[in-house]
Amino acid sequence: MAETKEINPDIVGRVYPADEMYSVGREKIREFARAVKATSPIHFEVDAAQAAGYVDLVAPPTFAIILAQKADAALIQDESAGIDFSRVVHADQRFTHHRPIIAGDELVTEVHVDNVRVMGAGAMLTTREEITTVIGEKVATCISSLLVRAGE
């Protein structure tokens, strides 16, 4: 049997800095919009987005999960954090948009470990992903709570 990992409560307060830029493309916005069954032309047609006052296509409200989960990989893969990803269940999710994500944006994501609550059946891990442009403009804040079930 594989060795059981145990979450390290001392990771609270850790920050995993943004090290990779994410370039928001029109086709990714269209692909993601189709995948969540969105039909608003503001996701698909540049003319419609511009008529609504945007410079380019607008991403759907949950598009930021792509960036958040990519950035979370740094924490999940950090051996010292002790997170067994095969035992992770998504418990809560929140997106706060300081402004919409728009095609052409160049974004970076910083991961903050805000809380670890050890419970009987495992631990609840709360992370916060701060998404900004490469020049530091705040774009979105994601808060994710993951239930990490204890090993048997």
Add this chain to the structure above:
Amino acid sequence: MTIRFEDLEKGTEIGSREITVTRADLVAYAGASGDFNPIHWNERFATAVGLPGVIAHGMFTMGSAVQLVTDWVGDPGAIIDYQTRFTKPVPVADAEGDNAPNTGGNVISVSGKVGALDDDARTARVDLTVSAPDSEGKDQKVLVKAQAVVKF
């Protein structure tokens, strides 16, 4: 925008819809989002970890449910905050037969109403009710406290 903030009251209904989700939809969502967890496409893996079978990504449900709000307000960029708790999985049955990838699956029911208004900020909080049948056919609330804040 056809909806006027001044016309809204707490309790105003924004409508309802049904979202069909098949395994083909989950594969599309996996590709669009980058979340390739096998519980969303591999029956053997899903049952081995104690699930009734393949289940939808919680983020598929969250992302598709909010489309009711996007279409109501007419502008995806007006949704400045969106959160939910994931309470029950959405089982997604396999296709019926070998050449009908869009059969089988499940149906997610979404309805929404105005839960709170902030006159100073000119925001409306839309509370979504999101349910789907479990693997025994019993209707379950799959998202709880699913709230989208719309800026007017």
